[in-house]
Amino acid sequence: MTREVTAITVRPVRRLAGGTAAGLGTAVLYLSLIVLIPLAAVVWRSADEGPGYFWRSVTTPDAWAALTLTVGASALVALVNLVMGTVIAWVLVRDRFPGRAVLDTIIDLPFALPTIVAGLVLLALYGPQSPLGVNLAYSRAGVVLALLFVTLPFVVRTVQPVLLELDTEMEQAAASLGASPFQTFRRVILPNLIPAMLSGTALAFTRAIAEFGSTVLISGNLPFKTQVAAVNIFSQIEGDNTTGAAAISTVLLVVALVALITLDVLQRWGSRRG
């Protein structure tokens, strides 16, 4: 059977070969230069002093605390944004209210703002001189808040277009078949949104574990308490321990890859059903 297929497709493949090869070559070269080689260098560097050193670098109390805080806070933030991002996308698409266009624009603000500026704003609002009387500076809550802020747009912006495209007649059909609004949401709308929700969550999570600028000010970078992994890497480099920094980076890299692959698998499973 494979042979048959090959025989049939030989000609179009040949005709496209020139363009495809050039395109593929460019893409691979670009990706290698920009992404793969630097990543490989980091991984390579982390192994400089052998696996024992790698393991020790990652499990020093301050590095381990930074890693667990980062992964934990990022997971929490991704979950909160999964829910809130979906709710906001829903409101933006389905509700008509004055100021909707403004809100729609504001959603992108965390993308547009330099993260250090976001950190500054958060510190001014929720720091020791908070005009709201809420002081989250130098606490883990402050870290979570900063991460929530910078990752908010991901789920909103992935769910919104899907919701816009969703056929409202499907919902009417469900209603005429006897489904309550809640049943319609759970059985018809939600299954159609889940792939977009998951990819938005994956993006928010991976962005959160890498976050530096927005957390560096409000967290105070207290080791064992509020120091995130990116800041820990930075302090390792400052202390001239590049191998240790590379080791922690590699762990972050693996966590990000695992998260992306898991959600991709979930999505494939979802789209096979849909």
Add this chain to the structure above:
Amino acid sequence: MAIEVRDVNKSFGTTPVLHDVSLDVAAGSLTALLGPSGGGKSTLLRVIAGLERPDTGTVRISGVDATRLSPQRRNVGFVFQHYAAFKHLTVFRNVAFGLEIRKRPKDEIRKRVMELLELVHLEKLADRYPSQLSGGQRQRMALARALAVEPQVLLLDEPFGALDAQVRKELRTWLRRLHDEVHVTTVFVTHDQEEAIEVADTIVVLAGGEVVQAGSPGEVYDNPANPFVMRFLGPVTEIGGSLVRPHDIEISPDPVEGGSPAVVSRVVRLGFEVRVEVEIGGHEAWVQVTREQADRLGLGPGDTVHLRPAPGARSLVLAL
């Protein structure tokens, strides 16, 4: 009466869509709502289904006032022009949807769904997803899904409108046969008069948000209430200030009593029928004749002929 609509008015913003519409649909009948687009027929169907709320007026379904009931509680089957298939569910689960909502036992659902899939000839495609079906198959699935909940009435909004001509014709005939088997009171919306005449027992003509005429296909075709209905239901032409069906005109080479002279401008052969285009009293008209008639008369451009409505032909005098 399965459906009684009384004095329904509905506007979208400032645009009136339905104006004092009243309608009776007999139990077990197959009724077509026929009219030009923008005539209000889809809105009327959606009012019956509860998908739109009328501004004033009432809707009764099987004798129960349903005006304020949500679509969820009306037990009405609705089929959409663009199928509204649940994309994330298989054909089987699509059809089972209404039964699952009603929490019927699994065995009963399985049995009922398979019966319905057989009825719509999709039993072999039960595990496919809607995206793997053709348009005609999707619409049959949508129909099975609507029938699964044993609705009191089945409403179809331009059900064949998105399909190509061939499939459309097949599904039309098939819908008629299905209705003869299932007997559920059915109302469908169409702008295709041929479809309405071929499939329905009763035709309700809607235009400008009002019911213009209701009756059997024969009545509506033969005794149109006004020139609009006559034009909408079939071909018409104008001779001597009256609207006449082109096949209801006698054509003769010699002067006849009550006839008007006309000059042939073109003779078009369209398979079994021949279209004779003429100039009469300063405007254009046309007559439909059989091939045999055309051959006997030997008509050609420039010939003078005499036309008059055939005896018993329905014609409407046009106000000038």
